[in-house]
Amino acid sequence: MPDLLPLLSGAIPWQAVRGDALAVLSLLPPDSIDAFVSDPPYGIGMELGTAKRRTRIRGDGKAEARRLWERFVPLAARAARPDSAHWFFGTWKSPWMAEILAASFTLKGCAVWVKPQWGLGFYLRPRWELAYLAHKGRPPLPAKADCDVWEAARDNLTLHPCRKPVPLLRRAIRMALPVERRDPARPPLIVDPFAGVFSTGVAAVEEGCRFLGVELDARFCRTGEARLRAARGDQTT
Numbered sequence: 001m002p003d004l005l006p007l008l009s010g011a012i013p014w015q016a017v018r019g020d021a022l023a024v025l026s027l028l029p030p031d032s033i034d035a036f037v038s039d040p041p042y043g044i045g046m047e048l049g050t051a052k053r054r055t056r057i058r059g060d061g062k063a064e065a066r067r068l069w070e071r072f073v074p075l076a077a078r079a080a081r082p083d084s085a086h087w088f089f090g091t092w093k094s095p096w097m098a099e100i101l102a103a104s105f106t107l108k109g110c111a112v113w114v115k116p117q118w119g120l121g122f123y124l125r126p127r128w129e130l131a132y133l134a135h136k137g138r139p140p141l142p143a144k145a146d147c148d149v150w151e152a153a154r155d156n157l158t159l160h161p162c163r164k165p166v167p168l169l170r171r172a173i174r175m176a177l178p179v180e181r182r183d184p185a186r187p188p189l190i191v192d193p194f195a196g197v198f199s200t201g202v203a204a205v206e207e208g209c210r211f212l213g214v215e216l217d218a219r220f221c222r223t224g225e226a227r228l229r230a231a232r233g234d235q236t237t
């Protein structure tokens, strides 16, 4: 089991854990995490690779993703700081996501990520994804409310087929943790329990926040760690 104390105490700025989100979430002390900004499996059977060699994104089968959400959401809510805001990406194809989130958090809205690139589809070719804004308690009102349609170009998907753009994640972080409310002596701690190649981590570093990322797949985790080191300008990869 990873030792999370150095990160939780602020002694180190980030930590990457190759392992199971549920195991790591259950180690987090209650009321300790400033913001979850996460993109968990959607339950749509996402695959990667070529037609000859396909591998599935872990946990992305319909039933297994739902079971995963049912288990991780209450753990995240328990670990979240009182009066805090969180973002969870999702899809209309799995309508149970909103129900599961609403059982542990208060859902305050849903932002739509619009991309210039068209996805694949027989009837409609999607150009958007969604992210739920979930509150624990009552975080202070923002100085100015943001619009709920966010435009950002999709990144190259060779590193990870579900990779989210860093500018989009920075916008989510700034909304959850407005810069003017942060304590410069204690940078906020952001957690992504389904980190993929750590795009949330790169956004957290660029926002001057601490970060904990958990990823089951060793290859993604290695790539993610390298991206984090590069984002911090750390040469010791």
Ligand SMILES: C[S@@+](CC[C@H](N)C(=O)[O-])C[C@H]1O[C@@H](n2cnc3c(N)ncnc32)[C@H](O)[C@@H]1O
Pocket (backbone or CB within 6 Å): 019, 020, 021, 022, 039, 040, 041, 042, 057, 058, 059, 060, 160, 162, 163, 164, 165, 193, 194, 195, 196, 197, 198, 199, 200, 214, 215, 216, 217, 220
């Ligand atoms: C939608 S992707 C996240 C992509 C990420 N936003 C990025 O930009 O790279 C979800 C990730 O969760 C990982 N995953 C699935 N089940 C997991 C579990 N139980 N614990 C940790 N990671 C898990 C998958 O391997 C996958 O990389």
